[in-house]
Amino acid sequence: MSFITGVGLTAFGRHEGSSSLDLMSKAAELAVADAGLTRAEIDGVLCGYSTVAPHIMLATVFAEHFGIRPTYAHAVQVGGATGLAMTMLAHHLVKARVVRHVLVVSGENRLTGQSRDASILALAQVGHPDYEVPLGPTIPAYYGLVASRYMHEYGVTEEDLAEFAVLMRKHALAHPGAQFHEPITVTDVMKSKPVALPLKLLDCCPVSDGGAAFVVSRERTSETGVRVLGCAQAHTHQHVTAAPALSELGAEIAIARAKQAAGVAISDVRYAAVYDSFTITLVMLLEDLGLAARGEAAARVRSGYFRRGGEMPLNTHGGVLRYGHCGVGGAMAHLVETQLQMTGRAGNRQVRDASIALLHGDGGVLSSHVSMFLELTR
Amino acid sequence: MSHGKRALADWTTGAEAIVYQSCAACGSLQYFHRSFCRACGAPDPIEKRASGEGTVYAASLVVRAATPETRAHVPYNIVLVDTVEGFRMMAHGDNDLAIGDRVTARFSQFAGRLVPYFARTKIMRVRSASRRKHESFTASKR
Numbered sequence: 001m002s003f004i005t006g007v008g009l010t011a012f013g014r015h016e017g018s019s020s021l022d023l024m025s026k027a028a029e030l031a032v033a034d035a036g037l038t039r040a041e042i043d044g045v046l047c048g049y050s051t052v053a054p055h056i057m058l059a060t061v062f063a064e065h066f067g068i069r070p071t072y073a074h075a076v077q078v079g080g081a082t083g084l085a086m087t088m089l090a091h092h093l094v095k096a097r098v099v100r101h102v103l104v105v106s107g108e109n110r111l112t113g114q115s116r117d118a119s120i121l122a123l124a125q126v127g128h129p130d131y132e133v134p135l136g137p138t139i140p141a142y143y144g145l146v147a148s149r150y151m152h153e154y155g156v157t158e159e160d161l162a163e164f165a166v167l168m169r170k171h172a173l174a175h176p177g178a179q180f181h182e183p184i185t186v187t188d189v190m191k192s193k194p195v196a197l198p199l200k201l202l203d204c205c206p207v208s209d210g211g212a213a214f215v216v217s218r219e220r221t222s223e224t225g226v227r228v229l230g231c232a233q234a235h236t237h238q239h240v241t242a243a244p245a246l247s248e249l250g251a252e253i254a255i256a257r258a259k260q261a262a263g264v265a266i267s268d269v270r271y272a273a274v275y276d277s278f279t280i281t282l283v284m285l286l287e288d289l290g291l292a293a294r295g296e297a298a299a300r301v302r303s304g305y306f307r308r309g310g311e312m313p314l315n316t317h318g319g320v321l322r323y324g325h326c327g328v329g330g331a332m333a334h335l336v337e338t339q340l341q342m343t344g345r346a347g348n349r350q351v352r353d354a355s356i357a358l359l360h361g362d363g364g365v366l367s368s369h370v371s372m373f374l375e376l377t378r
Numbered sequence: 379m380s381h382g383k384r385a386l387a388d389w390t391t392g393a394e395a396i397v398y399q400s401c402a403a404c405g406s407l408q409y410f411h412r413s414f415c416r417a418c419g420a421p422d423p424i425e426k427r428a429s430g431e432g433t434v435y436a437a438s439l440v441v442r443a444a445t446p447e448t449r450a451h452v453p454y455n456i457v458l459v460d461t462v463e464g465f466r467m468m469a470h471g472d473n474d475l476a477i478g479d480r481v482t483a484r485f486s487q488f489a490g491r492l493v494p495y496f497a498r499t500k501i502m503r504v505r506s507a508s509r510r511k512h513e514s515f516t517a518s519k520r
Contacts (some may be wrong), residue, residue, distance in 0.1 A: 120444035130390045131410055132468050132492050136440065136448035141456045144438025149458075152436075152477045196443040196456075241409065241458065241468045 002091040002225040004374065005101070005217040006035025010099040011177035012210035012324025015019055016112050020050035021065050022209030023107030027329065028066055031213035037101060039066065044099035044279045045073040046086040048106035048328025051122040052113035062105065068329065072099050072290065079318075079363025080275050082106070083212070083332035084231070084370035091228040100218050106328035107211025119207045122134040126364050128239045129355035137196075140204055142240045145194035147280035150246060151198065153285075158198050160190035160298030161279040165202045165321060167301050168276060171308065172318025174349045177179045179324035180206050203279040208324030212332035214339065224378055226342045229356075230262025231372035240365040250369040251288035251360065258371035264356060266290045269373075271354035272312050273334035276319040285360055286314075289371070313351040316341060331361050342376045384411060385425045385436035389492050394410070396430060396494055409465040411422045430483030431499065432459040434475050435466060447489035457481075459496055459500050471496040 008030025010023060020024075024047065032039055045068070047059045055061055059073040069197060072093065078085045083106065090102035109121055121141045150156060166186055172178035184202060192201040216228070234257070235249035237243045259265065272291055276282035286297045291312060292305075306314035317323045317337040320330040340346045341354035359372045381464040387393035390411075401409050401415035401423045408416055408423065415423050443449040457471040459481060470493050471481065481496035 045379070117444045120442075124444065128410060128468075134390070134469060134488075135468055135493055136443060136445075136454065136458060136489055137438075137456050137468070138440060138442065138444055141440050141444070144440075145436040145456065145458055148438055148477060149436040194439070194453075197439040197441065199438070239410075241466055325467045 002094045002228045003217050004214055004218045004339045005221040006031045006179035006215040007339045008213040009336040010211045012208040012326055013179040014112055015209035018109050020108045023361055024062055025066055026104050027107055027211035027213035028103055028105045031215050035215040039068050042101050042103045043071045045070045045094055046090055046104045047075050048082045049075055049077050050108045052109055054331035057251045066126040077289055079372045080277055080331050081361040081368045082328045083229050084359055084361035084372055086229045087296045088370055092217055094218040102216045105117055105213040108327040109209045110326050111207050111209045112305050116207055121277045140196035140199050142280045142364055143280055144199045145240055147198050150284055156293035156295055158221040159186055161203055162186040163298050163301040164282045165189045168319045168321035171316050172322035178318045179206055180322045199278055204276050205320040205325040208225035208326045210324055210326035210329050212336055224343045226339050227375050227377050229375045230258055232257030232261055235370045249288055253284050254369040254371040255289045262373035264373055268356050269358045271357040272314045273338045273359040275331055276321045283328055289360055308351055316349045391492050393494050396428040397425055398428055400426055409467050428461055428463050432461040434477050434481055435460045435480045436473050437471055457496060469494040469496055473506045477519055
């Protein structure tokens, strides 16, 4: 068994003067304290990457900086799926009794540490160096391509996509750590600057500074435990040019395997945390995961289904779309929020029932997927 | 550059051609050059020159670019084209291309490089709505 015993999250936005290591340390400190542990008790470290300060041994660098000597440590890189991939690995490491407490940590000063152009350029390199990158695509363009096809096949409109930006902003309003605190409307999204059509500025996640961390332990460290029920991955391609048909995408493969590993059905899920780098990402993943039928996700947003008080509260912190996106830590905030919801500590954002949660992360251009189910145990 | 020797030059090395590979053992096609077939692993797939004919599978008009060189070209349309030969490729295309349009390749200069560029196949020009600007880009809604 494995439990998410502690979580830590910084505010996202501008952290002028903070390095990636600073942000990692801040989040790690919060998570270790939240788990009721001391630094010396952490014997495993998994960390993501920083595009601002790339390093071939980031976990070791972090461990030295943070002042710990783990018996197991390395970095993991799977783009937006990194956070959940690390959680999955931590789950298996503690289950296999390799370590007792794994600190999963990431942080990056992506907003103030480099220019927006540099961020966009760094991320565009997920494209093929010979056959894609010379054409000048950006990450929004890769997802713009996917969006154009998905909208064509399933009759999804730009207004439908906009609903998700509005919902995430609404949720972010209730979180003091979120990067954005002004409400927006569908019209605002439709009128926002075109980036890579059909995606406009408000369909895209921002670039942020921030850090996130959690501790995955063999035993619970407090009365309420959040247990990893089961998880699975799928990797179908790297480049959008080589992506399979929309009906064969990795999210469906990953969720099918995760359901089997966890022994649960989608109907058991009470809270959803789904990666949302762009509005189209969220729409497609919700429909791939079975949280909405094909082409119906937007209707479910309009009916309030994914709201805090709805049947399936979704990304109640605002997701990477509106809480912010600092790289690996961005998607980790989904898990931090889920753990807070499950343990009844989400304050003004608290949902009625988050006893079973579904998390899903995606890296690349819907390339790498991790699905995970968590369960509250008392 | 990719591994393995290339028999035919293509746009990735500055020649006005689109080249793909075909496996003599299993018949699979691949666009990204490799020294083996990705489907069956057989070595040395045969290089072939594509006709440049295809159908638009997806399109995204880039308005926000990330470098001074690419910014000089905005807006530019990134398209995925399903070629008549049966492989998919990324290229540039006319700004008003819509999914399902039959297209023909030529080559153009982009940020100091030669890139494949697709325009509607001539016979289709009659029903072209090329006056549409990017604000009314509706390829995805059809």
